[in-house]
Amino acid sequence: MARVVIFGSLRAFTNGEGEMEIDAQTTRELLRKLATLHPALAETIEAGVSLAIDGEVFKEAWFTPISAESEVVVMPLMVGG
Amino acid sequence: MSKIHITTQVNGDAVEFLCEPDETLLDVLRDRLNLTGAKEGCGTGDCGACSVTLNGRLVASCLVLGAEVAGSEIETVEGVGTADALHPVQQHLLDHAALQCGICTPGIIVAAKALLLQNPNPSEEEVRYWLAGNLCRCTGYDKIIRAVLSAAAEMRGENA
Amino acid sequence: MKQDFKILGTRPIRPDGLDKVTGKAMFGSDKSVTGMLHARILRSPHAHAEIVSIDTSKAEALAGVKAVITGDDFADVENRWARYTMQNCMAQGRALYDGHAVAAVAAISKTVAAEALKLIEVEYKILPHVTDVDEAMAPGAPVLHEGVKARKLGDDVSGNTVGYYSFGHGDIEAGFANAELVIDRTFKTAAVHQGYIEPHGCLADLGGDGRGELWCSTQGHYMVREVCSEILGIDSSQLRVTASEIGGGFGGKTTVFIEPVALKLSQKAGKPVKLVMSREEVFRASGPTMSASMDIKIGMTKAGKITGAHAKLRYQGGAFPYQMVMMGAMSAFAAYDLEHVQAEGWDVMTNRPKMISYRAPGAPMAVYAVESVMDELCQKLELDPIDTRLMNAAREGTKSSYGPTFKAIGLVEALEAAKAHPHYSAPLAPNTGRGVSCGFWFNFGGQVSVSMAINADGTVNLIEGNPDIGGSRASISMMAAEALGIEYDRIRTIVGDTASVGFSDVTDGSRVTFAVGIATINAANAAIKEMCKRAAKIWEIDAEAVEWVDGAAQPSGHNAGNFPPMSLAEIAATSGKTGGPIAGHHEGAPDKAGVSFGVHMVDVEVDPETGFTSIKRYTAFQDVGKAIHPAYVEGQIQGGAVQGIGWALNEEYIYGEDGLLQNPGFLDYRIPVASDLPMIDAVIIEVPNPGHPYGVRGCGETAIVPPLAAVSNGVAQAIGVRMFELPMSPPKILKAL
Numbered sequence: 001m002a003r004v005v006i007f008g009s010l011r012a013f014t015n016g017e018g019e020m021e022i023d024a025q026t027t028r029e030l031l032r033k034l035a036t037l038h039p040a041l042a043e044t045i046e047a048g049v050s051l052a053i054d055g056e057v058f059k060e061a062w063f064t065p066i067s068a069e070s071e072v073v074v075m076p077l078m079v080g081g
Numbered sequence: 082m083s084k085i086h087i088t089t090q091v092n093g094d095a096v097e098f099l100c101e102p103d104e105t106l107l108d109v110l111r112d113r114l115n116l117t118g119a120k121e122g123c124g125t126g127d128c129g130a131c132s133v134t135l136n137g138r139l140v141a142s143c144l145v146l147g148a149e150v151a152g153s154e155i156e157t158v159e160g161v162g163t164a165d166a167l168h169p170v171q172q173h174l175l176d177h178a179a180l181q182c183g184i185c186t187p188g189i190i191v192a193a194k195a196l197l198l199q200n201p202n203p204s205e206e207e208v209r210y211w212l213a214g215n216l217c218r219c220t221g222y223d224k225i226i227r228a229v230l231s232a233a234a235e236m237r238g239e240n241a
Numbered sequence: 242m243k244q245d246f247k248i249l250g251t252r253p254i255r256p257d258g259l260d261k262v263t264g265k266a267m268f269g270s271d272k273s274v275t276g277m278l279h280a281r282i283l284r285s286p287h288a289h290a291e292i293v294s295i296d297t298s299k300a301e302a303l304a305g306v307k308a309v310i311t312g313d314d315f316a317d318v319e320n321r322w323a324r325y326t327m328q329n330c331m332a333q334g335r336a337l338y339d340g341h342a343v344a345a346v347a348a349i350s351k352t353v354a355a356e357a358l359k360l361i362e363v364e365y366k367i368l369p370h371v372t373d374v375d376e377a378m379a380p381g382a383p384v385l386h387e388g389v390k391a392r393k394l395g396d397d398v399s400g401n402t403v404g405y406y407s408f409g410h411g412d413i414e415a416g417f418a419n420a421e422l423v424i425d426r427t428f429k430t431a432a433v434h435q436g437y438i439e440p441h442g443c444l445a446d447l448g449g450d451g452r453g454e455l456w457c458s459t460q461g462h463y464m465v466r467e468v469c470s471e472i473l474g475i476d477s478s479q480l481r482v483t484a485s486e487i488g489g490g491f492g493g494k495t496t497v498f499i500e501p502v503a504l505k506l507s508q509k510a511g512k513p514v515k516l517v518m519s520r521e522e523v524f525r526a527s528g529p530t531m532s533a534s535m536d537i538k539i540g541m542t543k544a545g546k547i548t549g550a551h552a553k554l555r556y557q558g559g560a561f562p563y564q565m566v567m568m569g570a571m572s573a574f575a576a577y578d579l580e581h582v583q584a585e586g587w588d589v590m591t592n593r594p595k596m597i598s599y600r601a602p603g604a605p606m607a608v609y610a611v612e613s614v615m616d617e618l619c620q621k622l623e624l625d626p627i628d629t630r631l632m633n634a635a636r637e638g639t640k641s642s643y644g645p646t647f648k649a650i651g652l653v654e655a656l657e658a659a660k661a662h663p664h665y666s667a668p669l670a671p672n673t674g675r676g677v678s679c680g681f682w683f684n685f686g687g688q689v690s691v692s693m694a695i696n697a698d699g700t701v702n703l704i705e706g707n708p709d710i711g712g713s714r715a716s717i718s719m720m721a722a723e724a725l726g727i728e729y730d731r732i733r734t735i736v737g738d739t740a741s742v743g744f745s746d747v748t749d750g751s752r753v754t755f756a757v758g759i760a761t762i763n764a765a766n767a768a769i770k771e772m773c774k775r776a777a778k779i780w781e782i783d784a785e786a787v788e789w790v791d792g793a794a795q796p797s798g799h800n801a802g803n804f805p806p807m808s809l810a811e812i813a814a815t816s817g818k819t820g821g822p823i824a825g826h827h828e829g830a831p832d833k834a835g836v837s838f839g840v841h842m843v844d845v846e847v848d849p850e851t852g853f854t855s856i857k858r859y860t861a862f863q864d865v866g867k868a869i870h871p872a873y874v875e876g877q878i879q880g881g882a883v884q885g886i887g888w889a890l891n892e893e894y895i896y897g898e899d900g901l902l903q904n905p906g907f908l909d910y911r912i913p914v915a916s917d918l919p920m921i922d923a924v925i926i927e928v929p930n931p932g933h934p935y936g937v938r939g940c941g942e943t944a945i946v947p948p949l950a951a952v953s954n955g956v957a958q959a960i961g962v963r964m965f966e967l968p969m970s971p972p973k974i975l976k977a978l
Binding site: 101103108111112116117118119120121122123124125127128130157158159161162163164167171172174175176177178180181182183184185186187190206208209210212213214215216217218219220221222223224225226227 | 252254255257258259261262263264265266267268270271273351352435436437438439440486487488489490491517519520710711712870872873875876877879880881882883884906907908912913914915916917918920921923
């Protein structure tokens with residue numbers, strides 16, 4: 001089970017829950033399960049999120065593999081200049 | 082409003098054109114003579130991207146009227162050097178990677194060439210003050226100043 | 242990871258250089274076509290007003306006028322972000338800021354277009370306005386748009402508050418309880434403009450058959466295509482967008498301001514339309530960055546260990562909903578390894594132009610405030626500013642304040658280089674102070690497409706989809722040459738139009754050298770694989786038994802066969818006979834961009850008579866992973882540093898009580914000029930990014946982050962008074978003295 005960390009303001013949509021364990025092989029599966037678990041997060045996930053998997057930041061990338069030991073941080077989508 | 086007929090010389094070639102009384106030299110160069118090397122960055126003489134020389138004097142072509150230039154000698158960046166015979170300022174700007182986007186580059190070249198004609202051995206400070214009217218937003222000026230100083234040295238025969 | 246490079250690290254002349262020093266390069270406003278019309282835009286003279294009516298009949302009747310449009314000419318679009326962009330290009334119902342477009346004309350000449358603007362009659366009903374972030378956030382402020390307030394926010398903030406973000410971990414109150422000194426300060430920074438020297442310009446041709454051609458100055462022509470085709474209701478395949486040479490962007494050309502207007506005018510007039518902004522329009526109506534109001538609280542032990550840190554960031558981003566304070570909240574404490582940290586941010590709307598990214602968007606102001614408090618703590622506790630930062634510095638394995646755990650990063654290396662640099666120990670003159678600051682940027686990857694053709698004469702054409710804003714065609718050619726093992730000048734890299742290569746994200750986030758680089762290397766590897774196959778066929782051996790070394794195929798061992806190496810040129814020469822053209826391409830969305838840290842050091846002198854601050858010496862240290870073309874990397878660092886100096890000392894959007902912008906020109910909005918500055922020493926640190934085959938990190942944005950605090954900290958030391966507001970213009974410094 002990957003350890004999923006919901007960061008800061010996104011916790012407002014998980015009833016304050018900051019960490020949870022989700023069984024997922026890919027980011028897509030993880031995001032789908034997260035949206036089911038916390039429907040209030042669905043809108044944010046649909047709009048796009050960035051994910052940090054074991055310290056590497058990914059933008060969307062549905063099929064990035066996640067291992068059982070992974071730490072996944074869910075963050076709002078990032079942009080640059 | 083009827084147009085004004087002007088005969089003048091640009092980059093050594095005789096040219097003639099018709100322009101509106103309120104049309105700037107910059108607009109004439111770009112829109113009527115297809116010389117788009119001089120750029121409009123501000124239209125108010127603050128940025129130097131439209132620099133050309135008029136009878137040897139460095140001017141902001143956005144502040145000169147097209148109707149004023151009859152019988153003059155004008156030089157734009159297109160007249161400074163060619164691909165096989167670049168002016169040292171052009172070559173050193175390339176060698177020093179002294180341009181990023183390149184929009185200010187034509188104005189910098191015209192202005193720096195004019196400086197070196199009247200002062201072949203400028204100090205760093207003199208180059209900085211001379212080019213203070215040429216805004217560059219990309220480079221922080223460092224490499225531009227170095228390029229102009231080394232072009233000057235080459236023109237003096239010091240490190241050619 | 243590759244370590245021994247033949248081409249990376251050299252400084253060849255950029256491929257577009259000659260065109261740019263001879264005036265040949267074609268920028269946004271340099272293209273003209275026969276039969277083209279000239280367009281102009283009419284802009285609101287009010288900060289906030291209802292558009293009661295617009296009468297365009299007199300303008301339409303003027304001889305030479307071919308089309309007039311208003312907001313009514315644009316149909317609604319479903320996606321709300323696209324709708325905001327459209328309504329920023331042309332107001333619908335209300336003018337939301339001074340300079341907001343309300344109508345546009347296309348005519349046979351610039352003169353006629355200007356005359357026509359004067360004949361458009363707009364009846365406005367003036368509405369209350371707000372331009373200050375704190376006033377706009379307060380309950381009771383005039384609200385720009387109803388129904389867009391951030392979810393879950395209470396009545397203590399107004400409806401202009403469109404975003405709330407919070408990052409951090411630990412228990413900040415416990416952290417402050419462990420501190421021996423806590424400093425809590427409030428800061429303000431002004432909105433600044435990207436200040437690219439080239440105003441927005443485009444040439445649009447949209448025929449009655451729905452097929453369009455658009456030439457424009459942009460950081461992302463695919464973005465332009467997607468946004469414009471959505472706004473105009475046409476298929477994206479039918480709109481071909483070509484990116485001109487771009488005269489600076491710095492984030493400001495990552496959206497559209499005029500392109501939908503030019504396309505709509507062209508559609509209505511049935512002719513090509515050229516539309517170029519004036520400098521005044523650039524200031525009044527293209528995106529500046531956010532202004533900010535910030536509270537920073539940091540607790541420290543006497544030895545210099547940070548025990549707790551808290552940031553509250555309030556940014557205003559103009560007249561439409563936006564999401565950018567998040568990046569500030571994520572960046573604020575990124576440089577430090579903290580047990581107890583929280584950074585919160587609020588995005589707020591005001592009656593100002595819609596903000597758009599500016600180099601490391603959101604980060605410079607937040608880091609300015611944090612690094613100012615760090616400096617004050619060091620000063621009060623009599624600690625060395627670099628040693629203290631080293632003690633708290635983020636490093637590999639640090640759980641960052643915004644969530645992820647850092648991989649290999651170069652902050653410690655940059656701090657150590659700064660400490661060891663002669664600049665740090667040089668004596669200081671009277672009225673002079675030395676400031677130091679860290680800075681940080683994320684860097685991004687994103688979608689990218691590269692197509693590479695191996696020509697029969699042994700040369701290579703490479704097409705990529707990202708506008709070259711500072712020499713990327715050089716760095717991409719260098720990476721292709723390195724990967725293929727051939728000379729740099731055998732490769733010609735061009736930026737393709739939207740019909741010639743696959744989708745590519747905008748040139749932003751310091752992503753191009755990283756992402757296009759990965760795609761280039763992968764495309765080269767695909768071509769190499771095919772070339773090895775061709776050599777194997779010729780040698781009649783197994784393709785698996787051929788390897789690519791120094792630009793040539795060779796048998797991978799004695800068992801494979803005994804053949805002399807066959808070069809790329811030799812394989813290419815017979816390609817027509819061995820199976821046809823050889824090419825390689827890659828489409829992908831690489832991640833793992835690798836964050837970048839920088840440390841800047843500046844000596845400033847403040848004239849006590851005038852309050853004028855001059856920069857005496859400047860040294861910038863930055864981890865760039867691997868510098869492909871060191872001269873252009875230095876250029877990025879130098880340019881970013883100087884933009885930051887401008888932000889610190891001169892640049893600001895000044896609004897009057899009437900909500901009108903008072904300084905929309907380079908005379909009164911003063912960006913740094915050559916005589917304001919010394920040389921900017923750029924020191925490149927290379928801690929390879931494990932996420933790139935050559936170790937590349939983005940390098941374009943980080944350098945604008947540290948200068949604000951570095952300059953302010955220098956000023957504090959020079960005059961013995963700390964400033965809490967940017968810019969530190971002479972009148973403000975005189976007042977403080």
